[in-house]
Each structure stands twice: as structure tokens, then as C-alpha cells.
Amino acid sequence: MTNDSLLLDASQRLEQALKYTSISEDAIESLKFPQTSLNVSIPVRMDDGSLQVFQGYRVRYDDTRGPGKGGVRYHPNVSMDEVQSLAFWMTFKCAALGLPFGGAKGGITVNPKALSRLELERLSRGYIDAIADFIGPDVDILAPDVYTNSMIMGWMMDEYNIIRRHICPAVVTGKPISMGGSLGREAATAMGAYFVIAAMLPKFDQVPQATTVAIQGFGNAGGILAELMFAAGYQVVAVSDSKGGIYAKQGLDIPSVRRRKEATRGIQEPYCDGSVCETKDYDLLTNEELLKLDVDVLIPAALENQITEVNAPDIKAKFIFEVANGPTTSAADKILESKGIYVFPDILVNAGGVTVSYFEWVQNRSGLYWVLEEVNQRLKSRIVEEAEHIWAIARDLTVPLRTAAYIHAISRLGEAISAKGTRDYYVNGHGKH
Numbered sequence: 001m002t003n004d005s006l007l008l009d010a011s012q013r014l015e016q017a018l019k020y021t022s023i024s025e026d027a028i029e030s031l032k033f034p035q036t037s038l039n040v041s042i043p044v045r046m047d048d049g050s051l052q053v054f055q056g057y058r059v060r061y062d063d064t065r066g067p068g069k070g071g072v073r074y075h076p077n078v079s080m081d082e083v084q085s086l087a088f089w090m091t092f093k094c095a096a097l098g099l100p101f102g103g104a105k106g107g108i109t110v111n112p113k114a115l116s117r118l119e120l121e122r123l124s125r126g127y128i129d130a131i132a133d134f135i136g137p138d139v140d141i142l143a144p145d146v147y148t149n150s151m152i153m154g155w156m157m158d159e160y161n162i163i164r165r166h167i168c169p170a171v172v173t174g175k176p177i178s179m180g181g182s183l184g185r186e187a188a189t190a191m192g193a194y195f196v197i198a199a200m201l202p203k204f205d206q207v208p209q210a211t212t213v214a215i216q217g218f219g220n221a222g223g224i225l226a227e228l229m230f231a232a233g234y235q236v237v238a239v240s241d242s243k244g245g246i247y248a249k250q251g252l253d254i255p256s257v258r259r260r261k262e263a264t265r266g267i268q269e270p271y272c273d274g275s276v277c278e279t280k281d282y283d284l285l286t287n288e289e290l291l292k293l294d295v296d297v298l299i300p301a302a303l304e305n306q307i308t309e310v311n312a313p314d315i316k317a318k319f320i321f322e323v324a325n326g327p328t329t330s331a332a333d334k335i336l337e338s339k340g341i342y343v344f345p346d347i348l349v350n351a352g353g354v355t356v357s358y359f360e361w362v363q364n365r366s367g368l369y370w371v372l373e374e375v376n377q378r379l380k381s382r383i384v385e386e387a388e389h390i391w392a393i394a395r396d397l398t399v400p401l402r403t404a405a406y407i408h409a410i411s412r413l414g415e416a417i418s419a420k421g422t423r424d425y426y427v428n429g430h431g432k433h
């Protein structure tokens with residue numbers, strides 16, 4: 001790990017939480033490193049007849065509590081370090097939510113928007129061909145992440161079925177409903193974040209109508225959350241995507257912003273060309289300006305490392321709800337804490353996605369499918385219960401919410417690691433009989 005390693009930064013959160021737990025040395029040692037890190041080369045026949053080779057990754061960080069679980073990211077900046085960090089966060093997220101999974105993640109270094117739909121399908125199937133021996137419903141289960149969606153999950157499941165010669169829906173979650181996907185999975189990350197926000201803000205007497213909100217990232221997570229918050233009466237004053245953002249002091253009309261952005265997506269196309277910036281009715285602002293707006297609630301819902309020691313001193317929001325994975329660096333955390341800003345951490349706030357992925361896996365394995373109300377009710381009760389638990393740890397130990405979330409996760413992980421270990425047989429270097 002280099003000094004600017006994302007994983008090194010992520011694992012510092014673990015160090016901060018360790019002093020509040022009685023976790024065994026075995027468990028600490030096991031959690032320092034990813035269990036398996038796979039790097040594959042994926043040859044793809046391009047539409048012009050040429051061959052291009054892409055780099056792909058799959059990391060299983062820890063599977064003590066169950067099979068690995070984690071999304072697959074398509075992005076030009078994907079690297080082994082990033083995938084390992086995302087797998088690390090998944091390990092703690094699954095433990096914090098009490099899901100019977102370990103943590104995993106995958107990715108391909110690619111600009112998917114530069115590929116045709118057929119090239120994208122060949123790449124996705126090629127990725128599964130390369131990692132098929134390392135995944136499976138009881139080994140490691142895939143899901144969508146940045147720039148991957150249900151259509152891509154469908155191709156991946158189909159390719160796995162072809163290789164295994166049987167139908168195996170539980171190897172991938174976030175699939176199309178017609179292929180065994182769960183109702184509610186598409187909106188689950190946003191819905192989970194919404195349930196956490198709606199449960200936590202009343203503790204500060206913050207009512208929706210008097211709460212201004214800025215959201216960075218307008219995709220599956222940020223876009224749907226913006227709509228849920230708008231519908232609940234929050235004043236969503238700014239949103240952004242990779243091309244920039246829009247702002248209106250009196251609040252944006254989120255459904256019309258979403259409609260305009262989505263209108264640029266062709267039927268069945270995985271990505272839309274449009275940007276929220278093309279909604280001409282509002283002022284434009286940069287992603288950096290959005291983060292520094294004087295709002296009550298700031299929601300990073302794009303990529304990691306957005307709030308750093310450089311811009312943290314200028315953040316004016318009272319509350320940050322992390323919908324993206326790893327949007328705040330550990331150096332920024334200290335600055336935000338000193339400013340009295342409450343940071344509700346990613347491993348809690350965005351856990352709705354993996355929670356409904358778990359429900360999808362359960363439905364695939366039982367063969368019994370739930371109605372939408374049941375999915376959302378189960379999601380709400382689980383995520384709010386864990387949020388309250390984390391809130392109570394933070395209050396009782398006077399620690400930041402992130403540290404509390406890690407304490408909560410580590411206690412479950414530590415118990416599982418110790419339960420399968422043999423340390424108790426070795427006292428002072430001697431075997432105990």
C-alpha cells in the first residue's frame with residue numbers, strides 16, 4: 001500500500017474504532033488485508049474488428065460472515081487499490097447491517113460511454129468468463145455500482161448460467177425483474193438513505209420544509225434520492241452530475257430535472273448523454289461550488305474522495321449523509337468534526353442497496369417473490385434499527401457517527417472471526433489441551 005492509497009486511508013477508520021472494542025488480535029490481523037485480489041485481462045472484439053484488452057478486478061476482502069457481496073464498477077479510474085477499498089467498505093457495511101455476507105467488489109478500467117451496446121455486452125460477458133471460477137451464490141455475489149445497471153447484471157447472470165449449464169439467478173443481484181430481480185432493488189440505495197435521513201433529522205428538530213439540501217451525483221443513488229426528498233417536502237436547492245450542477249435558492253423542480261435528463265437516454269440505452277446542466281431554468285455551478293453551499297444537508301452521491309482536507313474547511317452544511325462510498329477522506333473527517341458537522345457514514349447511509357440485494361438473493365434461493373411493500377417495509381425496519389443502534393453507540397461513547405458504525409460492525413465481525421479461530425488453545429505459546 002502506498003501512502004496515498006485509498007485502502008490505507010479507509011483502514012484508518014478501523015484503527016480509530018479498535019480502541020473501543022475488545023476484538024481479538026487474530027481478528028484485527030485478519031482484517032488488515034484483503035483475502036483474495038484477482039486481476040484479469042479481458043479481450044474484447046470491437047465493432048471495427050480490432051481486439052482491445054481491458055483490465056478487470058474482483059476482490060473478496062473477508063468472507064467470515066458469509067459469501068462475498070459487492071458491486072461491479074465500470075469507470076476509467078478503476079484500479080486494484082480502489083476495488084480493494086470498496087471491498088473493505090462492503091465488509092463493514094454488511095456487518096453493520098447484520099447481513100449474512102462478507103465484503104467484495106469488482107470493476108473494469110473502461111470508459112463505458114465510449115463503447116457501443118454490443119461492445120459493452122461482450123465486455124461484460126468476457127468479465128464473467130474471466131472470473132467465473134471465483135464467484136457463485138455461496139462464494140461471491142455481484143451487483144451494480146457506478147455505470148453498471150440491471151441490463152448489465154442480466155448479461156452477467158446469463159453468461160454465468162451458460163458456463164455452469166444451469167440457471168443460477170442468485171449469483172448476481174440488481175437483475176431485471178424478468179430474470180429474477182427483486183421489486184424495489186432499483187431504488188433501494190436511495191430509499192435506504194431516505195429512511196436514515198427521515199429517522200435522524202428529527203433528533204435535531206429539523207423538519208423537511210425548513211431543510212435545504214444539495215446533492216452531488218444524479219444517478220441511480222443521487223437522482224432517485226433527490227426525487228424522494230423533493231416528494232417529502234425537502235427543499236433540494238442544488239444537484240449535479242459529472243458535467244456540473246444547477247442551483248435555485250427557492251428549490252429545484254426535481255421531477256422535471258429528472259425527466260429532462262432521462263429524455264436523452266435512448267430506449268434500452270445504458271447511459272444518457274444529457275446532463276442536469278441542460279435544464280436552462282436554473283443557475284449553473286461547479287461540483288466544487290456545490291459542496292461548499294450554505295445548506296442544511298449535503299449529500300455526496302457520486303464518487304470517493306470528494307470532501308478532502310482542502311475543501312473541508314469551506315463546507316457549511318450542518319449534516320452530511322454519505323450516499324457515495326468513501327466521499328470523505330480521513331483527514332477531512334477531523335476537520336468536519338472540529339466544525340461540529342454531523343457525518344452520517346457511507347456504510348450505514350448507502351446500505352439500502354446491499355440490503356435489498358440480500359432480499360433478492362433470499363427470494364432467488366427460496367423461489368418465493370415478495371410484493372414491493374414487503375421489500376420496502378423490511379428495508380425500513382432493518383436500516384432504521386441499525387441506524388438507531390449506531391446513533392446510541394455514538395452518544396454513549398461520545399464518538400463520531402463513523403467511528404460508532406465501525407464499532408458496531410467490528411463487534412459482529414470480531415465475534416465471527418474469533419468463533420472460527422483457535423487462539424484460545426495457545427496461551428503463552430503453549431498448546432492448551
Ligand code: NAD
Nearest residue numbers: 146147189217218219220221241242301302324325350353
Ligand atoms: P450511477 O452510475 O447511477 O451515477 C453516478 C452519478 O455520478 C452520475 O450522475 C454521474 O454523472 C455522477 N458523476 C460521475 N462523476 C462525477 C464527478 N466527478 N462529479 C460529480 N458527479 C459525478 O452510480 P450510482 O449507482 O448512483 O453510484 C453513485 C455512488 O453511490 C457510488 O459511490 C456508488 O459506489 C454508491 N453506491 C451505489 C449503490 C447502488 O446500488 N447503485 C449502492 C451503494 C453505494
